Amino acid sequence: MEATREIYWNVGHGLLVLVPMYLLTLAAVAVLVNELMRRIEVYKRGRPLNRTDDLGGRIADLARGALLQTRVLRVKGPGTAHGLFFWGFLLLFIGTCLIVVQADFTDPVFGIKFLKGTFYKIFSVVLDLAGLLATVMLGGLLVRRYLIRPEGLESKKDDAAMHGVLFAILISGFVIEGARMAVTELGTPLAAWSPVGLIFAKAMAGMGEESLRSLHSTTWWLHLFLVMAFIVLIPLTKFRHILTTSANYLFADRGPKGALTTIDLEDEERETFGAAQISDLTWKDIFDTDACTQCKRCQDRCPAHTTDKPLSPMKVVNQIGEVAFNAPEANLVETISKDALWSCTTCRACQEICPATIEHVNKIVEMRRNMVLMEGEFPGEEVMAAADNTEVNGNPLGLAFASRGDWAKDTSARLMAEDADVDILYFVGCYASFDRRNIMVAKSFLKICDAAGIKVGILGAEEKCCGEPVRKMGNEYLYQSLAPWPRTIATSALTWKPSITRYFCTAWS
Ligand code: SF4
Ligand code: SF4
The missing domain is CATH 1.10.1060.10 (Alpha-helical ferredoxin)
Structure with a gap:
């Protein structure tokens, strides 16, 4: 006999099953869509931002992040458990879709049944093991959250609802399978292709057919309600990360790492800067x-x-x-x-x-x-003084700008104003110019260049802060007045000596 099973065994495939089943699904999806639309309205309260450029790259990131779980797997332990749970649950979802497609579409419309023979055996064993994997991983995550309780990991009602529903879905799935197998498959070669279901079937074998059928149909409906509850809970709980975290891989910032947004300070229509609302x-x-x-x-x-x-x-x-x-x-x-x-x-x-x-x-x-x-706020007087110093002396330490190149007096570095015949222009930065420990870094860099036969030029007193520290403190205005410096240097370097195509900065390295 060909390997297969009767879909909708024991619950029937008539209107009394299909109508409530599809109506429930429709209602759950309607709640999901409605709540997502409500949330989209909230997202729209924010300012516009283009995150749809390089769509091909974004879709690749989405596939890597969502399907391969690359970012989740970076943390061993919970990350690995989440990834394995996700793949197990995904396989169960795909398997359920295949069942629905055959039972409610290809079979009634075209008379095509594909869940049979070798494919059915593979389908059976893969889904069984996927269910086991998902259950074990979820169990591990439950133990971590509720028994180990890592410091700072808060467990809210959301977490209890999510874990409870998922666990109930998985276990009820095995009970349904076990009850069906106990009546229809126990003792047949096909049973070996559902190893976890077989354990459940053997455990229930003594119940008698009538009780098994009753348990099967009750659990089948319960399982359906749980799946509907899962769909409804997606937008209402942290389950929403299934959609939003995945979408975030698509919308991720693809610019240079650490680049901050630039404020258009010339925009006369702008009444406020930064974010308070x-x-x-x-x-x-x-x-x-x-x-x-x-x-x-x-x-x-x-x-x-x-x-x-x-x-x-x-x-x-x-x-x-x-x-x-x-x-x-x-x-x-x-x-x-x-x-x-x-x-x-x-x-x-x-x-x-x-x-x-x-x-x-x-x-x-x-x-x-x-x-x-x-x-006009700063975190303290020292920071305000550092910003003032940067504005006045070109460095946050408040040291004389004229002494900026003193550190290099006993080195091979040449002052660009005196000798521009160099290979690279070294933008030293404030701390490597004035701070003793950082000066050692600058000097070490020069030693490497000497060893490599590279002639290095510095600006000395002509160099000043690039503005990055004050920018990170929120002073975009001061940053924008200082920021053109590195660009000016690069341009000047080209004027002094067209062969200089590179400049190097300790602060950026
Ligand atoms: S922002 Fe949220 S998702 Fe990201 S690491 Fe922190 S807690 Fe996790
Ligand atoms: S210090 Fe700031 S940037 Fe660094 S990890 Fe904390 S929040 Fe993130």
Whole structure:
């Protein structure tokens, strides 16, 4: 006899089953779409931002991130468990779709049954093992969340609902399979192709056919309701990350790492700078908050958080989401707190590790810009003095700009103003010019160049701060007045000696 099974065994395939089944599905999908549309309206409160360029590259990133789980797998343990669970559940989803396609489309319309023979055996064993994998991984994640309870991993109602529904779906699936197999397959060679179902079938074998049929149909309907509950819960709980985190791979920033957005300070129509209201952020900043799974990886890697500063990048993202969805008039800076915003070092460790490609730094810098440019605030007098020094002396340390090249007096570096016959122009930067430890780095660099026979030129007193530190503090105005410098240097270098095609900066290295 050909290997196959009766789809809708015991529950029937008539209108009494199909009508409620499809109506329930329709209702669940309607809730899903309606709630997603409501959330899209909230994303639209943000400023426009183009994230649809290089669509091919974006689609490749989506495939890598969502299907291959590349970013999730970067963290061993929970990341691996999530990836394996995802693949197991995905296979079950594909298998369920194939069953529906055959039972309700290809068979009744064309008389084609493809779930048979060798394909059915492979289908059976793959789905069985996928279900087992998903169940074991979910079990592991449950133990981690509720028994091990890693510090900082908060478990909310959302988590209980999500884990509960998923676990119930998986276990009820095996009960349905076991009950069916106990009646129809036990003792046949086909049973070996469903190894997990076989264990359930053997455990239930003593129940008698009538009880098994009754258990099967009750669990079948329960399983259906659970799947519908899962669909409804997607937009209402953290389940939404299935869609939003995946979409975030598509919308991720594809520019140079760490590049901050530039404010058009000449724009006369602009009344405010930086972000104090949710409408000052972009739609992507709001969307990010929906893509966050609260996995706390960013928090664990944040040097500010791990040294007890009042900053958690995860909390910042979640607080922006709270404001966007529940209190759109609230002041972002006050909600998050100035102390938290000033605590960020802009190191990007949070962004590097985030499995959902959430962009924390731009959000924080936007709120700092509002504090600095609109409120004239700085985190302390030292920082204000550093900004003043940068403006007046061209370095945040307040040291005489004329002594900037003194460190190089006993080295092979040539001052460009005196001798432009060099191979590269070295933009030294403030700390490598004035700070003793950093000067050692600059000198080591020159030694390497000497050994390689490369002639190096420096600007000395003509060089000044590139403005990056004040920019990260939120002072975009001062940054933009300093930023043209490196470009000017490059241009000048070409004028002095057209063969100079490269310049090097300690601060950027
Ligand atoms: S921002 Fe990213 S890393 Fe941080 S909790 Fe959310 S998903 Fe995890
Ligand atoms: S960029 Fe800021 S928030 Fe992110 S890890 Fe570094 S210090 Fe923490």
